[in-house]
Amino acid sequence: MYLEPRKVTRPCYRWRPPGANRDILSCMTTSAHRVEYTYAEYLALEAASNVKHEYLDGQIYGMAGGTPQHAALAATIIGMLFSQLLGGRCRAFDSDLRVRVKQTGLATYPDVTVVCGPREHHPEDAHAVTNPTVVFEVLSPSTRNYDQGEKLDHFMKVPSLMHYVTVEPTTRRVDVWSRRTAGAAESTQAVATSGDEAALSAIGASLDVDALYDAAAEPV
Numbered sequence: 110m111y112l113e114p115r116k117v118t119r120p121c122y123r124w125r126p127p128g129a130n131r132d133i134l135s136c137m138t139t140s141a142h143r144v145e146y147t148y149a150e151y152l153a154l155e156a157a158s159n160v161k162h163e164y165l166d167g168q169i170y171g172m173a174g175g176t177p178q179h180a181a182l183a184a185t186i187i188g189m190l191f192s193q194l195l196g197g198r199c200r201a202f203d204s205d206l207r208v209r210v211k212q213t214g215l216a217t218y219p220d221v222t223v224v225c226g227p228r229e230h231h232p233e234d235a236h237a238v239t240n241p242t243v244v245f246e247v248l249s250p251s252t253r254n255y256d257q258g259e260k261l262d263h264f265m266k267v268p269s270l271m272h273y274v275t276v277e278p279t280t281r282r283v284d285v286w287s288r289r290t291a292g293a294a295e296s297t298q299a300v301a302t303s304g305d306e307a308a309l310s311a312i313g314a315s316l317d318v319d320a321l322y323d324a325a326a327e328p329v
Contacts, residue, residue, distance in 0.1 A: 148233050151216065161204075164216040172218070173251065178278055181325040182247045183220040186276070189321060190223065193314040199225040199242060208244070209237040212266040221245035223312055225269075240269040243312060247276045261286065268292040271311030281322050283307040 145167035
C-alpha cells in the first residue's frame with residue numbers, strides 16, 4: 110500500500126543499487142525533484158531494496174508500512190478465498206506479487222491479487238504479472254483517494270480485471286467495482302456492509318463482511 114502520490118509529506122533518499130550507473134532518488138510519496146528513471150533502474154532498486162516501491166511515468170514511489178489491522182485484513186481475505194478457490198483455475202497472492210498495468214505503465218503491489226488461468230508476465234519484468242482478475246486494496250487515510258481514484262482508473266484499463274475491491278480498515282464496509290465481461294469499458298459499484306456478502310462472481314467466491322472483520326479483529 111502506498112501513500113497518496115503527488116503530495117510531498119515524507120523525505121526522499123538517494124542511493125545507488127549494485128550495478129547501476131547512477132543514483133536513484135526514492136520518495137515516500139512523490140518526486141519533489143523531477144528525475145526520470147527507466148523501468149530497468151526501478152527493477153534494480155527493487156532487487157537491492159528491502160522496501161517495496163511503485164513505478165509510474167518514470168517516477169519511483171516508496172511504500173508506506175501498514176498497520177497490524179491492515180495486515181490482518183489482507184491475510185484474512187486470502188484465508189477466506191483459499192477454500193473457495195481450491196481446485197479451480199484461480200489463485201490468490203499476497204502483496205509480494207508485483208502487478209504491471211501494461212496499458213499505463215504502473216507497477217505496484219496490491220494487498221491481495223487473484224489471477225485466473227496461467228500467469229502472464231510483462232516482457233520487461235519476468236516477476237510482474239499483467240493479467241489480474243481481482244485486485245484488493247485495504248484502505249488507509251493516506252491512500253483512500255488514490256486507491257479509489259487514480260489506482261482504480263489504472264486497473265480498469267486491464268482487460269482481464271473483473272473486480273476491484275477496497276476494504277475499509279475500521280468500519281465494516283467493502284466496495285466492489287465489477288465488470289460484466291472482460292475488457293468492458295463500464296463497471297458497476299456495489300457496497301457490502303455488516304450483514305452482507307461481497308459477491309465476486311467472476312471467480313465464484315464471496316466475502317462475508319462480518320466474518321472478515323471478526324476474523325481480523327484483535328483477540329480479547
